[in-house]
Amino acid sequence: MSQEIDEIIKRIMAHKGVIGVIIVNNDGIPLRSTLENSQSVHYASQIHSLASKARGVIREIDSSNDLRFLRVRSTKHEILVAPDHDYFMIVIQKDASN
């Protein structure tokens, strides 16, 4: 099963503009990452709190709702976050139109 995940990560990395893929668990610790460790940890901790907050917002307003994904577009690139039950998956992609 984990090969499938690896395959998916590989495919995502093959897309143009993708800088990195990080899989973070509930404690904010990166499990898999294609970036180097210090960067991964940096991204992981920051985004983890942001995504948790976002999730809290959605659920607080309507408990039967849940966060599907979160996109943060910045001037340089875009951070895509998809939460799961226990994990977050983070992809950093450069803007494709550049």
Added chain:
Amino acid sequence: MPPKQVKSKTAASVDRKRSKRGADGDDLTEMGDGTEQDDWMQAKTLVKPEDQLELSEAELKEEFTRILTANNPHAPQNIVRYSFKERQYKQTSSVDQLAVHFALDGNLLHKDSEEARKQFNRTGLAETKEEQAEPAAEAAATEEGGEEGASGEGKEEAGDEDAAPAPASKAGGKEKKLTNQFNFSERASQTYNNPFRDRATVTEPPPRASFSSNVTQWEIYDAYQEDFEKQEKSKEKKVIPGRKEEEKSKKKFQISETSSDDITRVETAAKIVERMVNQNTYDDIAQDFKYWEDVSDEFRDSEGTLLPLWKFSFEKAKKLAITSVCWSPKYRDLVAVSCGSYDFMKQGSGLIILWTMKNPSFPECYFETDSGVMCLDVHPQHPHWICAGFYDGSVAIFSAVDKREGAIHRCTAKNGKHTDPVWQVRWQKDDADNNMNFYSISSDGRICLWTILKNEMVYQDVIRLSLPDVSAEGPDGIKVATTGCGTAFDFHKQKDYLFLVGTEEGKVHICSKAYTSHFIDTIDAHNMAVYKVCWNRFHPKIFITCSADWTVKIWEMKDTMDKSESGDEARKPLFSFDLNNSVGDVAWAPYSSTVFAAVTSDGKAFVYDLNANKYEPLCEQMVAQKKKTKLTHVEFNPTYPIVVIGDDRGNVTSLKLSPNLRKMKAEKKGAPPVDEATKVQREIEKLEKILSMVRNQPTEATA
């Protein structure tokens, strides 16, 4: 204390020891002691202890002054008390020097006192002796302990008057005890009080842990949900498990709870992220899909264009041709594609691929097969069931949800496998026993009905396509009926039992499920093999056929009773279009009764709208990327204005239809919204109008 000590005769100084001995301070006693001591001394020799202090004569004769004061030597000399008023420790100025050596509480009462009188009354003694006034009612004041002195001399009282009061009832109301004054004694006894013992044990303190948590609205909700689910589960266990999981399973994957590697649980998130990345990468295409409309269509009334959108290509399918395309009836973005090879000489493996528009770079799901897959169909009600027909003549069923590598069911040579490639399969409605079933048609001339029972597939021959006119000569000259080769079929939308069959000889048969041996009607439609037959989605009697003879023809089904009508051996089509190359596929549009699309072997796609132009296509467009690519199949998406075209290089291309190509009847302003039936009716009327013009002159119109 050294025994030899000079006794000073100072009146005030007394040896402490001595004063103790003689409390009276009697000289006589003193003297007596001293004399005694001397006698004692002489009798014995002096024994000096080793550690005795050696003192010189002069030191021995030293006089020590002792002062007798009235101070209590045991009293502390400086008592310091904390004064709250002055907030500091202050020394008490004078210390109480009183030392009590002995105290004895007396128990004498004055005979005239109140208490004494009470006693007199109680004891009844000495009333005559003393002058006693008759006591008033006795108040039950303090009582004596109970002990009374035996002697009659004194009224002795035992204990203090402040001692704990005995029950009051004793004093008043009770009869006076007649006691013998001489030897009466009240006796009391006390039980032995067990000595107290303190026992204590110390246990290990329970382990402690700190716990803190936040409560938010959704956490409460989650807790309730869990509880609810548990309740449901316990209910379900009681209910007999009815329907199998097939009803509930969907094409989209469900996560199976595995307790193995942690990372496997990320699957859905990974999927979502992949789609997001794809969305980003193909952002412009996605925008086009959603919003782009060809503006130039406003100026060109009878022309339209196809805008290329996503291209789906899979590594393993590169050498294969797309043999069939089918949109999922439930998921509007999911398309199932079968790959195989049309080339007789080059037969290899096959693939069944499920693509989603949300992820153009990698298939949702794919199955590899050993033989080329020639056709496939997705079940309308259970969108995860896919039936497929192979080049080697077998049919199989796949489930998109089931994770197994291959088919759920596959028929074998014993089990009714066709002897020639299966060209088309189609699901039917569940039969009377609620079993799924599907039809397959093959070049061996058989149309089979396959039923899925619990664990197997059962087949049943429905029709044999025989060629009544042509019969081959057997070895002994016996005429053997030859069978035709079926290449396509289509079931009527409303009348389920009615279906069309296209053959390799170019004939089209109209058949019914009820009749197994002969056809309702036969039409010599084409000169070469018929590749596709398709009923019109709105009009119940119109169908379209396409063939390798470069033509697309539209026919009308005549009533079977009208055999006598004009004796048409050669029935004529209502419309016929020549497309300059072998037509691989044709399909009616789902939104209009007059629009259809066709694809040819020279890589072009054609879109016709009979309403707009009866003779020429609205759009003729080169779709294939490379030259010499044949387009093999075309399908319209049921909801979106998209067509998907497959070619013989394993590529699937999606194109958006421009507005001119999807004209539907404009509603009158202010009219209420139209419902389904009316829409259908309108479409039929539209087509009828066109047909009526054509019917009277059934001549072919060529492009």
